[in-house]
Amino acid sequence: MAxxxxxxxxxxxxxxxxxxxxxxxxxxxxxxxxVLKAEHEHDLIGLAIYLCGQLHEATRDLYRLNPDEAPGPQAMFARFVGWTPFRRPIVSPPPG
Incomplete structure (x- = not known):
């Protein structure tokens, strides 16, 4: 990815x-x-899939380097995937 x-x-x-x-x-x-948003302007699902792979790789690397001080799962998700434009809003379940 350039x-x-x-x-x-x-x-x-x-x-x-x-x-x-x-x-x-x-x-x-x-x-x-x-740059990633611009490169994937017409393929937001592809961007999300790419970043999920990067999240997996980064989590593995960072936990191997320093397991006691590696970022937690929420921080890693926010850093790699949470900012992407392809996100569905959180919806409360219907009443009853």
Whole structure:
């Protein structure tokens, strides 16, 4: 996945720490998110599937590096998948 803006270094993950190679922030950084959204503008399901795979890989890497201080499941979901535009709203069950 080429997450870059022309003329700048690509905002891709540096494994196994899962920080951005270009800016050093947690990947996917804000720029990577923008580029990923643009690249998958017409394939939001594909974006969600890709990011779920990245979530799996990152969780494995980060827990192997430091199991005591790795981010929790909610934080990992929010970081990798929760920001994507393809999300259904939470709906309460119908009464009765």
């Amino acid at each position: 997450t870059s803006i022309s003329g700048s270094p690509p905002h891709i993950p540096l494994r196994p720490m899962w920080c951005c190679r270009a800016c050093g922030g947690p990947w996917p950084c804000a720029t990577a998110r923008l």
